Amino acid sequence: MLSADDPDRFGEIFDRYFPEIHGYVARRLGRDIADDVAADTFLAAFRARRQFNPARGTVRSWLYGITTNHLSAYHRQEIRACKAAAASAAVPARETAAESLADQVAARVDAGAARRELAGALAGLPRGDREVLLLVALGGLTHAEVAAALGIPYGTVGSRLNRARRKLRSLASVALSIGQEA
Amino acid sequence: MDELQQVRDFYGPAAAPDTAVTARAKTRLFADEAAASARRPGLRWETRRRLVRIGVPAVAVGAAAAIVAAGLAQGPAASARPRVSAGGSSVGKSASIGVFRLPAGGSVGTASGSGKQILLTAAHNVVGVPTTTPKSYYVTPRVVGNFVRLGPKNDPYQFLETVNRAWWAARAPHGTTSDMEQEVSLKAATPADEKAWQKNGAPTVWAYMGQSEDIADPTSPDQSLNVPLSTGPEPWTALGAGSLGQQFQVGGEDLSFSQLLRLPADPAKLKKIIIDGGLPPGGNAVQYLLWTVPSVIEMPVTPAVRAALWKVLAALPGVQDQGTVTDVDGQQGQAISYTAGYKDCAMQPYVSGSYPEYLFSSCTIKQTVVIGSDGMPMAEELSYTKLPAGADWTVPGGLFSYETFQTPYWTNGNPPKAETPPNPVPSSTPVPPSSGSTGGQLLPGGSSGAGTSPAVVGIVGKDGKVEILKKGKNGVYELVPVKKS
Numbered sequence: 247m248l249s250a251d252d253p254d255r256f257g258e259i260f261d262r263y264f265p266e267i268h269g270y271v272a273r274r275l276g277r278d279i280a281d282d283v284a285a286d287t288f289l290a291a292f293r294a295r296r297q298f299n300p301a302r303g304t305v306r307s308w309l310y311g312i313t314t315n316h317l318s319a320y321h322r323q324e325i326r327a328c329k330a331a332a333a334s335a336a337v338p339a340r341e342t343a344a345e346s347l348a349d350q351v352a353a354r355v356d357a358g359a360a361r362r363e364l365a366g367a368l369a370g371l372p373r374g375d376r377e378v379l380l381l382v383a384l385g386g387l388t389h390a391e392v393a394a395a396l397g398i399p400y401g402t403v404g405s406r407l408n409r410a411r412r413k414l415r416s417l418a419s420v421a422l423s424i425g426q427e428a
Numbered sequence: 429m430d431e432l433q434q435v436r437d438f439y440g441p442a443a444a445p446d447t448a449v450t451a452r453a454k455t456r457l458f459a460d461e462a463a464a465s466a467r468r469p470g471l472r473w474e475t476r477r478r479l480v481r482i483g484v485p486a487v488a489v490g491a492a493a494a495i496v497a498a499g500l501a502q503g504p505a506a507s508a509r510p511r512v513s514a515g516g517s518s519v520g521k522s523a524s525i526g527v528f529r530l531p532a533g534g535s536v537g538t539a540s541g542s543g544k545q546i547l548l549t550a551a552h553n554v555v556g557v558p559t560t561t562p563k564s565y566y567v568t569p570r571v572v573g574n575f576v577r578l579g580p581k582n583d584p585y586q587f588l589e590t591v592n593r594a595w596w597a598a599r600a601p602h603g604t605t606s607d608m609e610q611e612v613s614l615k616a617a618t619p620a621d622e623k624a625w626q627k628n629g630a631p632t633v634w635a636y637m638g639q640s641e642d643i644a645d646p647t648s649p650d651q652s653l654n655v656p657l658s659t660g661p662e663p664w665t666a667l668g669a670g671s672l673g674q675q676f677q678v679g680g681e682d683l684s685f686s687q688l689l690r691l692p693a694d695p696a697k698l699k700k701i702i703i704d705g706g707l708p709p710g711g712n713a714v715q716y717l718l719w720t721v722p723s724v725i726e727m728p729v730t731p732a733v734r735a736a737l738w739k740v741l742a743a744l745p746g747v748q749d750q751g752t753v754t755d756v757d758g759q760q761g762q763a764i765s766y767t768a769g770y771k772d773c774a775m776q777p778y779v780s781g782s783y784p785e786y787l788f789s790s791c792t793i794k795q796t797v798v799i800g801s802d803g804m805p806m807a808e809e810l811s812y813t814k815l816p817a818g819a820d821w822t823v824p825g826g827l828f829s830y831e832t833f834q835t836p837y838w839t840n841g842n843p844p845k846a847e848t849p850p851n852p853v854p855s856s857t858p859v860p861p862s863s864g865s866t867g868g869q870l871l872p873g874g875s876s877g878a879g880t881s882p883a884v885v886g887i888v889g890k891d892g893k894v895e896i897l898k899k900g901k902n903g904v905y906e907l908v909p910v911k912k913s
Contacts, residue, residue, distance in 0.1 A: 260454055268449075269442030277443065284445065285453035292457045364438050383435040411431045 256295055260288055263309055270385050271313065275320055283320070287313045303394030310385055311395035314377055325369050332366030367414045378403055379410040526615040527622055528588040528823070543749040543764030546799065547742035550762070551735040554803035562599050562685065563838040566676075568726050569594040573756065573830045575617055575823050578625075585624035586617035586822055592664075593831075596843045597675040597727075601684045605675050606843045611662040617823045664844040676727050678702060679720060685728065693732035695739040702740075714744045718766050718795050722805035726836050734803065741797075753798060755807035757832050761798040767813060768793060788812075788819050794826075807832045 267287055272280035290312050291298075298308060317324075368376065374396075381387045381395060389403045398406075572591045577584045592610040616622035625631075676683045678691070679702035692698065702720055703713060717740060725737050741747060741764070750763035769792045792814035798807040812826040821828065 256457070257454070260457065264450055264453065265445055268445040272445070273439040273442050277445075280445070281449045281453075285449070285456060288453055289456055361438060364434060368435070368438075379432075379435065383432040384439055414431045414434070 256292055259291075259305055259309075263306060264288060266306075267309055267313055270310070271317065273384055274317070274380065275324060279320060283313065283316050286316050290316070304391060307387065307391040307394035310381060310387060310391070311397065314381070314396060317377075318373075321373060328365045328369035332362050332369060364414070371410055371413060374398075375406045375410040375413070378406040379414075382407060526613075527619055528615045528617050541749045543747040544742045546749055546762045546764055547738045547747070550799045550803045551738035551742070552803070553801060554731050554734045554738070561838060562728065563840045564599055564603070565839050565841070565843070566597045566599065566685070566728050566836060567594055567839055568597075568723075568836040569834040571612075571757075571832045571834070573832075575828045583624055583627065585621040585628070587621065587625075588613075588615045588617055588823075590614070594843075597685070599675070599685045599838075601675075601686075603675070608664050608843055610664045610844070613661070621822060678724050678727075679704060688727060688729055691729055691733050693730065693736045695736045695743065698733070698736055699740045712768060714746055714766055715768060715795065717741060717744060718747070718797060719808075722797055722808065722833070725805055726833060728836070728838070738803070750796060753796070755798045755832060756809065756827070756830050757807070759798075759800075759806060761800050761806045763796050763798045765794050765796045767795070769814075788815055791815050804835070805833050 264284060268280050268284040271283045275283070287309060291309055294312075298305070303311075371379065377396060378392055378398075381392045382389075387395065389400060389407075392398075392403045393400045396403075570593045572593050574589050574591075575586050576589055577586055590612045592608075592612050594608045596606045596608060598605045616625060675685060676688050678688070683691075691701070699717070702717065702724065721737050721741055725734050729737075744766075746766055746768075748765050748767075750765050752760060753763040754760055769790065791812050794811045794813045796807075796809040796811070797805060798809070800806040808831045809827060810829040812821050812828060815821060
């Protein structure tokens, strides 16, 4: 277990988790925003390192909790981008060098209606549910880690995740049926 | 393929961050280190930014009773008041929460010359220090009051949150020093604020920190995400217990008791020690010293050092004499003040259902230090004396934060038993307000059930959807949607 307390040890924490946190944000919001959010997250964590208590969760879950907090500033932007993607017609594939968040999301929906449905369903999730879903799906956090990161009870993680999955299933039925055939 | 895989595919793979970006982010941490130590000692209102639980004073039993009458269950075994409850508009006019009153002649004196004489008198009056009989812990108890703004953005109200705070400094060099904190009470700042709160449905829970879909969850270990208002003093919590290496924080230095006793009784040297590593680059030294020095005077330093510390303040430019004043506790003392203008004011959360934001683009703040006849600091008060056009602050005297100092003491006893605090999730970067984002409106609570905790603890509505927080299997609370009838 790394101690978050002293600056040198925190350097190790940085090296170990910065790429992961950056990647998590980049997948959701693009690299530009990830550059800012990941840097802000680690600065906030560094400043608060003395308050870190290993008894209450791992360094990793703590960092994802701070990240989630910082992402709240981009909440509306993320929703707008998802909605725009859901409403857009199929666009040509743009796998790399996506300029804007909207482009990036649009690039993802080029697979057609299925993905547009999914984008719409993601936009429609309550934020608390979407955070749980994405921490599990993209961050690969366990239920216990999500509980520690978001400060919610263990049982709530399961219920939120189930609710999010149910909603995706009902709202994005087209996407899922295509996915299953693939 | 399940939904999770579908989501992963949708978002695509993660690319590695740019090496320059990584290097810059890492450099920023260590460049921040010097300034970071400066943020700890003095900026007390900033530390309170994490608005945790809010307690209602015992006198507000009326409110609790009204809430119970409104339909919320309180079990027979509930000798303690329910930790969390949601009020509703049905509580209406009967809801009462207590109103803050500034004592007559409250310390809003008029500046009348340099505060030098008051400070030199304080230096002269310094009494013997309890350094001669050191025990296991040196305790410096305080009461911290912060006025916070709650409620809807278009019709907010101000409440006074009161917190007991005590620094338990271990005498042993490697002993455990604890920063103890206990939420005590909550009052409306003025009768008008109490009315606005009633108009808001007399809520007892506010969503907070971007968790706008959530309402207070009594089982949540992280109280920074929700702001439940409870009906009595909360248990003590220990902030950073076990991880605080320092015993006595003097400027940027963490000193042990024996190091503290070796401080020089020389104003110039003391000033240098306190400023070095403590004052942020470009920081206002007068403001910083006025924040920091009184807390050092409270420590078990020698009388000569204590007197020299008051002389440090006496030599500062711009410090004014307020004469005899009455502090927020109604105690009389001599006061000095310092007034300065700031940008981005109010380092306290604006709980609007979204996340903290600055209240004012600029402000002028008066810092007042009240000194007792024994040469010990009695109170510190912070007030707005000027705000941008159109901004308002209803608290009497513009007061927005204070601390009252109780007599420090040595003890062989142990700190109060504390609940283990959650890992705080810091939000050190101020987040700009998002346009029009609002949290759930609190709706009247309903239903009831037997037991020691309520079956239904709250109802929240958002975007036309209504959900209830309901106790489910294994005592776990869940949000359950309510179908529209």
